[in-house]
Amino acid sequence: MTSVTRMIRMDHTHVMAVFHKYEPSLSARVKKGLVDQVCLAVEVHATLEEEIFYPALREVSDNEVLRKSEPEHYEMKQLIARLRAMEGTGPELDSTFYTLMQNIIHHVADEETVLLPLAERVLVKELDDLGSRWSRRKMHLMAPRAPEMASGMARSMSGSGLLIAAGAVLLGGLLVAKRNAMEQAVTHAHRMMKRRKLMAQVQNLLPGHKTVASRVLARLP
Template sequence: MRTADMTSDMRTNMRSLTNSLSPSITNMIRMDHTSVLATFHQYEISSSPRTKKALVDTACMALEIHAQLEEEIFYPAMRAADTDGTVMEKSVPEHNEMRRLITKLRGMEPTDAEYDQTFMELMRDVLHHVADEETTLLPDAERLLKDRLGELGMEMTKRRMQIAAPRAGEFASNTLRGLPTSTMLMAAGAVLAGTYLFRRSNSTHH
């Protein structure tokens, strides 16, 4: 067998191994959606200001990290795969609108008259964005990027840890300010699972 053929086979085998060990990027995006929506559903108008702020801050931080990961890793991969771009055209503007509402919320207090309304507006935008991605973009990705889903998932896991690490104190502060136990355990479990899978993949590759 020629050296070039052996190298090609090794790359194919490595990619297959990565895909089998790493959560796919599309499943990671779905998990992010589920986690944020679970936080949304914990929010009640009658909750204490402390709990409201903890939930809003947690949701906003998760959305910021999620949007950055999609824009750095997922969207470029999709553009390179030559999709028609219909959903992609809306995705970044929708992220920017979410960021606008997040900035507005961070300049308010939970006792402000428009606080609940602003968070509900953010929730509606996120639900619309999630519906677009889960009905169109993610199925397209699983068709067009089927040989790269695990590789991209590992890349997203690694980048998520880099982005989230400086904000660990912010997450801890949110939990202490009244984050419900179920949400705290869900978020902590997601972080631990991501860390385990990333380390497992790295140790296997070495």
């Protein structure tokens, strides 16, 4: 079984990897595909945390980071709604997407430095069970949105055979509810990412979170 904290870290890494691919100079099709991927991933991830992770942690702990987590989700959802409503792919999309990613990086920093280590101390016996619930619920949430995921990935493809294969495996994993296939696809996609460039982007957004960025990058193969 996979612990819930590992599942959360995998989601964080995936979103950061997709963000790394985004450039204002990309074509409208590719930019929109990347934005859609991030928006969908964040929406599903936030739902899972609100339904499974946060309630479990609240039963045994209470702290400022946990209390502000759901309001931060709300702010991200507001930005996602703005992104989804935009028709163009110009500077407004770029600035809104980078604002969303800045919020996400702040949120990830708090979770990876405070909430996840806390959970691994106080929820030791529950971590695997919570991870199983997370995985089942994620498949339930993603199944009806598989066409949306496929569309976003198709638009963002660069033509690389590896990335195309990763997208195909990911879609297949979603449709047949095989978590391992999905994880393998994400791993293939991660191998396409350049760590140095991602670090520079994160540091430009959040100069004070170099340590957290390093931890995320360390998980990329």
